[in-house]
Amino acid sequence: QKEVEQNSGPLSVPEGAIASLNCTYSDRGSQSFFWYRQYSGKSPELIMSIYSNGDKEDGRFTAQLNKASQYVSLLIRDSQPSDSATYLCAVNIYNTDKLIFGTGTRLQVFP
Amino acid sequence: KAGVTQTPRYLIKTRGQQVTLSCSPISGHRSVSWYQQTPGQGLQFLFEYFSETQRNKGNFPGRFSGRQFSNSRSEMNVSTLELGDSALYLCASSLGTGLNEQFFGPGTRLTVL
Numbered sequence: 001q002k003e004v005e006q007n008s009g010p011l012s013v014p015e016g017a018i019a020s021l022n023c024t025y026s027d028r029g030s031q032s033f034f035w036y037r038q039y040s041g042k043s044p045e046l047i048m049s050i051y052s053n054g055d056k057e058d059g060r061f062t063a064q065l066n067k068a069s070q071y072v073s074l075l076i077r078d079s080q081p082s083d084s085a086t087y088l089c090a091v092n093i094y095n096t097d098k099l100i101f102g103t104g105t106r107l108q109v110f111p
Numbered sequence: 112k113a114g115v116t117q118t119p120r121y122l123i124k125t126r127g128q129q130v131t132l133s134c135s136p137i138s139g140h141r142s143v144s145w146y147q148q149t150p151g152q153g154l155q156f157l158f159e160y161f162s163e164t165q166r167n168k169g170n171f172p173g174r175f176s177g178r179q180f181s182n183s184r185s186e187m188n189v190s191t192l193e194l195g196d197s198a199l200y201l202c203a204s205s206l207g208t209g210l211n212e213q214f215f216g217p218g219t220r221l222t223v224l
Binding site: 032034036042043044045046049088090098099100101102103104 | 144146153154155156159167169199201203211212213214215216217218
């Protein structure tokens with residue numbers, strides 16, 4: 001079983017819709033969770049971090065964490081074509097700075 | 112605050128050569144982590160340095176090594192290059208106290224011919 005799993009997509013949503021991206025992880029000791037956005041040819045850009053169960057909102061982005069189910073998700077409201085990118089889920093192994101990444105979900109927002 | 116910088120941005124080498132990549136973290140960040148990104152394997156953790164010490168290591172052969180200097184700048188070295196080493200090499204910096212957000216540099220694109 002992969003340590004961090006994501007659906008590779010592509011996930012296609014119309015402009016203005018909500019995009020829902022999902023990620024599961026295997027290490028129950030994981031303490032912190034991150035969502036990165038990566039445009040083609042660019043490096044990953046941190047968009048959200050979440051550490052506690054529940055929801056965390058930042059502008060159009062909401063991260064949701066459920067440690068019991070080992071599940072973290074990212075919702076993007078009012079999706080824009082500029083949101084089209086690969087979204088990487090990353091999980092921090094307890095008390096280290098080692099990030100384990102999923103393979104990413106490619107999001108396409110069409111006008 | 113300036114972001115993470117990496118040099119060089121692009122490199123072309125031939126098999127058997129060695130290469131050194133450099134990373135300067137965000138000011139005040141003491142941890143530097145290195146990752147390899149390829150289309151087939153995605154982002155893979157190489158190693159992490161904190162206060163000049165390697166604190167974590169990924170599953171890469173000994174040809175991959177690194178070091179960190181007292182000013183937190185880090186270098187990564189790959190010896191005896193193989194074709195499969197062609198990848199985007201990314202470094203990320205963080206405060207280094209665990210659970211911290213990591214911020215990536217622009218990467219070095221290495222092509223091995």
